Amino acid sequence: MLAAYITHTDCQKHEMGSNHPECPERLGAVNDQLLIKGLLDYMEQLDAPLATQEQLAKAHSPSYLQEFAEIAQQVPENAHVQIDPDTSINEFSYQAALRAAGAAVLASNLVASGQAPVAFCNIRPPGHHAERSNAGGFCFFNNVAVGIRHAMSHHGIDRIALIDFDVHHGNGSEDILFDDPRVLMCSIFEKNLYPFCGDVPMGSNMINVGLPTRSGGEAFRQAVNEVWIPALEKFQPEMIFISAGFDGHREDDMGNLALVEADYEWVTKQIVQIAQRYSHGRIVSCLEGGYDLSSLGRSAAAHVRVLIGAD
Ligand SMILES: [Zn+2]
Secondary structure, eight states, X not given: OOEEEEEXXXXXXXXXXXXXXXXXXXXHHHHHHHHHTTGGGGEEEEEOOXXXXXXXXXXXXXXXXXXXXXXXXXOOTTOOEEEETTEEEOTTHHHHHHHHHHHHHHHHHHHHXXXXXXXXXXXXXXXXXXXXXXXXXXXXXXXXXHXXXXXXXHHOOOOEEEEEOXXXXXXXXXXXXXXXXXXXXXXXXXXXXTTOOOSSOSSTTEEEEEEOTTOHHHHHHHHIIIXXXXXXXXXXXXXXXXXXXXXXXXXXXXXXXXXXXXXXXHHHHHHHHHHHHHSTTOEXXXXXXXXXXXXXXXXXXXXXXXXXXXX
């Protein structure tokens, strides 16, 4: 059984204007490093399907889904419609967002059913800032939340951990999942950074750790060891989803946690060990942030190498 690698060329057609950091080239940067490092030899590449409205409705409100579809269908050719000060859509964005959420659903199906041991989704737009009824922070559909809810409703999985190591707090995932006792969400993020929340968790199933600017790898690893691991051991997840953002890298201007590839490799090892102990090794990882193309590619490769057991 090969690990699944899920992506789609439609995800590169969505763009938010020249010089926007959440750019189409991000997917190529990740893909190139996976290819150069020989990791794609160990993975089966699959095209992301389109998420259905029924799948999206497990994480988003019907009114939001309808409103977003209507706005997206009215975008003129070669134009952008602004959703928030940092987030806009072009004529291809809706299709890209459906592919990104659809990738998480396919990954959820493959891993939950045992057809693939793990899956990595190289997708954009990212998802973890998308709330139940709001887009924002470059995100439209909350890909991991859609995948998690699909694993629950279609595969009867009752305990799922969501691990988010993006430099920004996954406020959208928290908004969708905070009152769902079947989920434990573990988030480490940089304090006083967008979306400027997370210090006070919305629910008892939220394990949020805000780290000060320039904390570095040692503080990050300490938080994982002292806060995440005990919570995960107590929760004993049947399956794990990862919001894999690499914008905490020291070369990425979007955040200042000063992490390096070795930190992403290390945290992935800890997650794999938990998955092997409690979750039959089942992990679905979805790309979130990471905007410096070189460190994004290198960090994603370090993460995937451990995820698929090629280390
Ligand atoms: Zn981020």
